[in-house]
Amino acid sequence: MNYLVISPFYPENFQPFTIELAKQEGVTVLGIGQEPYDQLPEELRNALTEYFRVENLENLDEVKRAAAFLIYKHGPIDRVESHNEHWLETDAALREQFNIFGAKPSQLKKTKFKSEMKKYFVKAGVPVVPGQVVKVDKDIDKAVKKIGFPMIAKPDNGVGAAATFKLLNQQDLAAFREYWNGQTVYFFEKLVESSELCTYDGLIDSKGNVVFETTFNYVYAPLELLEAKKDNAYYILKEMDPKLQEYGRSIIKAFGMKERFFHIEFFRNGDDYIALEYNNRPAGGFTVDVYNYAHSIDLYQDYANVVTGKEVADRPYEPQYCLAVTRRDATNYAHSEEEFLAKYAANVKMVRRMPRAFAELQGDTIYILTTDNRDVLNDMIAFVGKTV
Structure with missing residues (x-):
């Protein structure tokens, strides 16, 4: 089995994933990252059969070329993973490009967009609160009518609490409208009155x-x-x-x-x-x-x-x-x-x-x-x- 790790160096606390995989019989662990090879700790270097350094891990074309080289040299890749939110889409793109087992870009939609997650929560029979996708200004008025105050507004495709707003009244809504660039798709939900x-x-x-x-x-x-x-x-x-x-x-x-x-x-x-x-x-x-x-x-x-x-x-x-x-x-x-x-x-x-x-x-x-x-x-x- 050829296992490709994206960003094996960072975060440092994820390095044991690579090290433990290398201990498995029949597993060849390959890496693509942007840190110089000499920067990798000795135990990590020893776990990697080959490490391909790219100038910019954000450059998907460069990463794909690196993966193609590793496939040419070592044979087909069986798995690719980073375990890191930032690289999930890169992982998926590589799986699709090289026909590798695991989540492809189309399958990530349900885990990247909050509006899509809600559909699967409902399918699972789990309680949710009302929500509304906001793409254009008139969608905000729809959300107010459908959901009502108080609401929470967050990017539909986002991680954590970044760029999130509590909308308790019209004044808060006006402040959001002033902030919003109209380009980022938002998802409005009923604010849950729970701190737990x-x-x-x-x-x-x-x-x-x-x-x-x-x-x-x-x-x-x-x-x-x-x-x-x-x-x-x-x-x-x-x-x-x-x-x-x-x-x-x-x-x-x-x-x-x-x-x-x-x-x-x-x-x-x-x-x-x-x-x-x-x-x-x-x-x-x-x-x-x-x-x-x-x-x-x-x-x-x-x-x-x-x-x-x-x-x-x-x-x-x-x-x-x-x-x-x-x-x-x-x-x-x-x-x-x-x-x-x-x-x-x-x-x-x-x-x-x-x-x-x-x-x-x-x-x-x-x-x-x-x-x-x-x-x-x-x-x-x-x-x-x-x-x-």
Whole structure:
């Protein structure tokens, strides 16, 4: 099997995907990236049979030429993947160009556009709120009539909370109209009056079966992070609500993806849930590591097993709560890093500086901690994030 990794160097925490694949018998791992070969760590270089450096990974024609060269030299490519939102469309274009297994551009439509996601949520029988695509100015009036205030406006094809607006009244709507360039297609939805945002995350095998599933709660929703520069904080739950599990599995079946990670966001609405967004990849940042620490597993190895048709490893350990929390260099905290690392020394699993691309939204340093006790979890959230 020839496996092509797009951007094997960045983000650095995804390098284990390449390294674990290279350990699989019969797998040749190839890479295309824009970093100089000498910049790659030795373990990553050793995992790559060949690395083709391009001047600009954004240049699809250049990437296609690189892939064509690797195919000429090594034979057909069996898989291509980045696991990165930014390169999902590049991955899909290469699969289509070279007839490679996996999601093609036409299949990405349902995972890239919020308006399309909603159709599949409805197909899965999962609650949603009313929505309206806004392409031209008159569509805004249709949205107001159909949905009514309060609403949320976000790019139909967008990630996270960027360029998102709360529309509580006509004044907010006027401000949006002034901002909007009329070129970006927006999607208006009824604003959900809930601050509880949770997820259904996991890994699907080549037959479409869920082989790993978990859930986490956000301490602050992404829009709140963006608006108030809060510290990013979320935590894996020890147990999953059966209703959330049922909804999540129905959505996976409706979307029909295979051999992929997924990250689905929901609002918790009393005893029920409202589907918000489907992401055709693992959650961003260091969340794969958070999954691993919470469940005492190795998803980098599990993914390599899935790709090569093997069973994933047994799950002998009970899950723990696992907290991922960031701090910002510019924030004045009540407790120093030394203080809280000493206080929770038995709980700390990882401390890392955040890549620049994530730091502005999420914070500068991330801390990952585990515990079996919900009260300790709550104490950690409060202690680490307390400001002066």
